[in-house]
Amino acid sequence: MALQITESCVNCWACVDVCPNDAIYQPDRDEAPHFLISADKCTECLGDHADPQCAAICPIEMAIVNELGEFLNPPGSLTGIPIEKLKEFGLWREAA
Amino acid sequence: MELPVISNNAPAAEGGGCSSSGCGTAPDGLAHLPDHIRAKVQDHPCYSEQAHHYFARMHVAVAPACNIQCNYCNRKYDCSNESRPGVVSELLTPDQAIKKVLAVAAEIPQMTVLGIAGPGDPLANPGRTFDTFRQLSEKAPDIKLCVSTNGLSLPEHVDEIAKHNIDHVTITINCVDPEVGAKIYPWIYWQNKRIFGIEGARILIEQQQKGLQMLTDRGILVKVNSVLIPGINDQHLKEVSKVVKAKGAFLHNVMPLIAEAEHGTYYGIMGQPEPTQEMLQELQDACAGDMAMMRHCRQCRADAVGLLGEDRGDEFTMDKIDVMEVDYEAAMVRRKAVHDAIIEKLEAERGVAKPKPTDIPEGSRPVLMAVAGKNGLVAEHFGHAREFLIYEASPAGVRFISHRKTELYCGGMDACGDGDVVEAGASESLLDRNIRILEGCEVVLCSKVGYEPWAKLEAAGIAPNGEHAMEPIEEAVMAVYKEIAATGKLLPQADSLKVA
Ligand code: SF4
Numbered sequence: 001m002a003l004q005i006t007e008s009c010v011n012c013w014a015c016v017d018v019c020p021n022d023a024i025y026q027p028d029r030d031e032a033p034h035f036l037i038s039a040d041k042c043t044e045c046l047g048d049h050a051d052p053q054c055a056a057i058c059p060i061e062m063a064i065v066n067e068l069g070e071f072l073n074p075p076g077s078l079t080g081i082p083i084e085k086l087k088e089f090g091l092w093r094e095a096a
Numbered sequence: 097m098e099l100p101v102i103s104n105n106a107p108a109a110e111g112g113g114c115s116s117s118g119c120g121t122a123p124d125g126l127a128h129l130p131d132h133i134r135a136k137v138q139d140h141p142c143y144s145e146q147a148h149h150y151f152a153r154m155h156v157a158v159a160p161a162c163n164i165q166c167n168y169c170n171r172k173y174d175c176s177n178e179s180r181p182g183v184v185s186e187l188l189t190p191d192q193a194i195k196k197v198l199a200v201a202a203e204i205p206q207m208t209v210l211g212i213a214g215p216g217d218p219l220a221n222p223g224r225t226f227d228t229f230r231q232l233s234e235k236a237p238d239i240k241l242c243v244s245t246n247g248l249s250l251p252e253h254v255d256e257i258a259k260h261n262i263d264h265v266t267i268t269i270n271c272v273d274p275e276v277g278a279k280i281y282p283w284i285y286w287q288n289k290r291i292f293g294i295e296g297a298r299i300l301i302e303q304q305q306k307g308l309q310m311l312t313d314r315g316i317l318v319k320v321n322s323v324l325i326p327g328i329n330d331q332h333l334k335e336v337s338k339v340v341k342a343k344g345a346f347l348h349n350v351m352p353l354i355a356e357a358e359h360g361t362y363y364g365i366m367g368q369p370e371p372t373q374e375m376l377q378e379l380q381d382a383c384a385g386d387m388a389m390m391r392h393c394r395q396c397r398a399d400a401v402g403l404l405g406e407d408r409g410d411e412f413t414m415d416k417i418d419v420m421e422v423d424y425e426a427a428m429v430r431r432k433a434v435h436d437a438i439i440e441k442l443e444a445e446r447g448v449a450k451p452k453p454t455d456i457p458e459g460s461r462p463v464l465m466a467v468a469g470k471n472g473l474v475a476e477h478f479g480h481a482r483e484f485l486i487y488e489a490s491p492a493g494v495r496f497i498s499h500r501k502t503e504l505y506c507g508g509m510d511a512c513g514d515g516d517v518v519e520a521g522a523s524e525s526l527l528d529r530n531i532r533i534l535e536g537c538e539v540v541l542c543s544k545v546g547y548e549p550w551a552k553l554e555a556a557g558i559a560p561n562g563e564h565a566m567e568p569i570e571e572a573v574m575a576v577y578k579e580i581a582a583t584g585k586l587l588p589q590a591d592s593l594k595v596a
């Protein structure tokens with residue numbers, strides 16, 4: 001059970017500092033251009049916090065997904081920008 | 097009243113004896129400040145208008161994370177509370193930042209203030225921010241430190257801030273009412289939860305106000321920045337100003353919202369209007385109030401690496417700094433000599449009484465002028481100006497009003513006049529944009545103006561003037577004002593102004 005970081009990540013470090021398990025790391029550039037979550041360390045914060053901390057602080061929609069590929073912060077959920085506007089500006093995408 | 101050594105000597109004299117307009121020395125202007133803060137401000141090289149022409153600051157980007165969302169910010173870029181949105185700074189580790197600061201300070205003695213302002217919220221990155229401050233306080237005690245924050249985690253860090261050589265703290269406060277706040281901040285991260293809407297804004301406001309009070313109680317200078325968002329907090333900012341002044345903030349600085357769709361911010365995408373120059377100035381006047389004398393303060397006028405000119409910025413890239421050997425002990429001696437010389441020069445200037453304007457008919461109306469200045473002189477080419485200094489001339493004298501930032505449109509001497517190109521997708525050329533920011537000004541003073549901008553300025557009713565190149569700004573502004581006054585066009589019956 002672990003969350004994952006997608007290519008939407010802007011490498012802002014916010015999640016790294018709040019993860020109770022030190023599960024978030026900056027990989028070699030060839031592996032990924034953004035932070036990653038180590039699947040064997042991530043507990044989805046169970047036992048530590050009511051909400052997964054990375055997803056609670058991450059400012060970027062669609063940057064964190066669960067094992068089903070669902071966005072923890074879907075488009076529009078953080079900024080309040082309506083879906084039509086996001087589509088108009090090319091800022092919308094479907095969950096995997 | 098006790099005056100420390102570098103005295104502006106105005107507080108004793110009725111009417112202010114400082115030779116520079118807008119200089120922070122009028123006794124009434126400082127009356128609202130507690131004594132210990134007043135003492136700090138009035139003699140501070142960075143807060144006197146003269147001095148700020150000579151000192152510079154630099155920023156290091158060591159603080160990427162943020163703990164709130166502002167509707168004018170896109171986290172792909174730097175914190176828009178302090179810098180222009182759409183800019184990405186090179187992220188440095190604290191150790192890299194130290195190396196860079198020492199290298200720049202050794203090379204540029206005028207660099208006296210080091211700021212951490214982002215790219216996120218410095219206090220949401222306490223480890224990286226305070227590691228940088230701790231190392232710098234040890235290795236370069238002659239550099240003052242400053243930090244900007246959205247205020248959310250300020251109260252818990254006040255004690256740590258007080259330990260370092262921190263000169264001042266900037267808090268961005270856009271509202272004191274949670275209902276207004278909910279329209280500016282969609283959420284905050286607080287005690288391990290994301291909190292949306294009014295509740296989030298309420299907590300943020302509470303922490304900002306608490307932190308502000310804690311800092312001023314400890315005698316640390318606090319500057320408050322507010323972003324003017326038309327229709328959202330424009331009228332409310334007057335209330336903000338009262339509240340922060342009552343808590344001892346020494347300056348309230350109102351900045352215009354920048355909301356461009358291509359920055360991808362909430363306001364940009366939703367078409368939130370930006371304020372006009374007039375609206376901004378009205379608010380700046382209303383909020384500055386008795387703090388007006390501090391209006392010029394942005395700590396220091398320029399970015400230190402910028403002081404070197406475009407061509408030398410590349411000397412301080414990380415790979416070059418890595419191999420530099422800096423003997424900071426020796427550099428400190430050189431720095432001190434340069435600082436002393438500047439301060440001596442400023443004191444000498446202060447000693448010279450400012451001539452009272454004469455030959456200006458009573459009842460002449462005031463005139464706003466824009467100046468492309470450098471080091472206190474009319475020394476910039478119109479197309480090279482990164483900002484215009486706005487001055488008001490009136491029968492009472494010359495008064496500094498504000499800075500207005502430009503987009504550089506001129507790529508260099510040779511390219512002059514070719515700047516009037518509308519970039520694909522842009523709705524107006526940079527030249528037009530720069531002329532628009534001069535709204536309300538009747539004259540623009542610069543060392544030189546190209547032919548094309550000359551014509552466009554005239555068409556916009558702004559008289560270009562290159563006749564006072566290299567003269568001290570205030571003298572030049574007064575001279576031009578007198579020329580206009582001599583035509584009789586400043587008296588009430590004169591309907592339109594035409595400067596020859
Ligand atoms: S869900 Fe919790 S444990 Fe997993 S990466 Fe995020 S913060 Fe760390």
Ligand code: SF4
Nearest residue numbers: 009010012013015058
């Ligand atoms: S908080 Fe989000 S955007 Fe920032 S580094 Fe973590 S995943 Fe990336």
Ligand code: SF4
Nearest residue numbers: 162166169175176177
């Ligand atoms: S505090 Fe700064 S970095 Fe954080 S959201 Fe606001 S403008 Fe952006």
